[in-house]
Amino acid sequence: MNIPYLLSAVGLIAGSIAFAADADTPGTKSAPRPPLTEDERRAHLAPLPPAGRLLVTPDTVFTEKGGVVVVEAEHFVRQTRDQIRRWYFNSARHTPTAKPDPDPVMVTDSSNGTYIEALPDTFVHEGERAVDGINIGLAPGSLAVVHYPIQFSQPGRYYIWTRMRSNDDEDNTLNFGLNDDWPASGRCLQFPKLKKAWWWGGVIRDARGPRYPHHRAYIDVPSAGVHTVMYSMREDGIEFDKFLLTMDGTRGAPEGAGPAASAFKAGGLNVITP
Ligand SMILES: [Ca+2]
Numbered sequence: 001m002n003i004p005y006l007l008s009a010v011g012l013i014a015g016s017i018a019f020a021a022d023a024d025t026p027g028t029k030s031a032p033r034p035p036l037t038e039d040e041r042r043a044h045l046a047p048l049p050p051a052g053r054l055l056v057t058p059d060t061v062f063t064e065k066g067g068v069v070v071v072e073a074e075h076f077v078r079q080t081r082d083q084i085r086r087w088y089f090n091s092a093r094h095t096p097t098a099k100p101d102p103d104p105v106m107v108t109d110s111s112n113g114t115y116i117e118a119l120p121d122t123f124v125h126e127g128e129r130a131v132d133g134i135n136i137g138l139a140p141g142s143l144a145v146v147h148y149p150i151q152f153s154q155p156g157r158y159y160i161w162t163r164m165r166s167n168d169d170e171d172n173t174l175n176f177g178l179n180d181d182w183p184a185s186g187r188c189l190q191f192p193k194l195k196k197a198w199w200w201g202g203v204i205r206d207a208r209g210p211r212y213p214h215h216r217a218y219i220d221v222p223s224a225g226v227h228t229v230m231y232s233m234r235e236d237g238i239e240f241d242k243f244l245l246t247m248d249g250t251r252g253a254p255e256g257a258g259p260a261a262s263a264f265k266a267g268g269l270n271v272i273t274p
């Protein structure tokens with residue numbers, strides 16, 4: 001991803017926003033940027049519509065077994081830090097209400113016929129304005145965080161596979177955390193852009209930038225018991241279908257929609273009333 005005008009929000013006071021160039025970001029231009037126009041401000045900060053009823057009950061816990069756990073992205077038990085960007089369900093029953101959203105619901109080949117998408121999507125093309133904390137979440141855990149409690153039978157290193165889809169230039173990264181801790185080994189999950197197809201990815205970007213070799217993504221689970229896997233938005237508009245954690249570091253990417261989702265330890269699907 002090329003971000004020629006990466007900016008950081010430095011103030012949100014009395015309805016006005018001030019921005020300053022992020023001098024630590026490679027490739028950032030130092031020329032001063034004009035303030036946001038009213039249209040830009042409205043696009044970035046319009047109040048968001050609700051995300052819809054959760055698909056699982058709030059007490060839901062998933063089960064790791066034999067060193068593997070598989071979870072549908074749409075089965076998050078809560079989401080937080082979602083005032084500016086929020087995850088919306090996409091399925092035959094769910095069309096996101098947040099705008100702008102440049103791409104339609106595309107459930108073909110999605111696992112369980114459902115996925116989630118971080119919206120609104122105002123950072124779509126290279127050269128558009130990326131504003132940290134609004135349409136890009138550079139700090140892991142800062143924007144649109146979804147939670148998945150998992151019962152782990154054994155501690156240790158779990159390698160991360162994530163099924164996602166990119167439809168434009170700027171919707172192909174995520175951040176991964178555990179218990180609201182966001183280690184470097186899950187920072188900036190990097191996927192190919194513009195695939196326009198579901199994709200299992202298992203690497204993070206090198207800290208020096210996207211053009212350096214990527215590294216295997218993993219998380220170290222500290223103990224047996226319940227720990228909460230978290231994903232946070234990095235680029236808005238990303239579509240997130242499913243994830244798989246495995247202790248087998250030699251295992252390749254899952255094929256197709258991947259294995260069936262793991263069993264529930266507690267809770268489960270919400271009863272859908274027609
Ligand atoms: Ca969409």
Ligand SMILES: [Ca+2]
Nearest residue numbers: 123170236237
């Ligand atoms: Ca985007």
Ligand SMILES: [Ca+2]
Nearest residue numbers: 072111114241
């Ligand atoms: Ca799914």
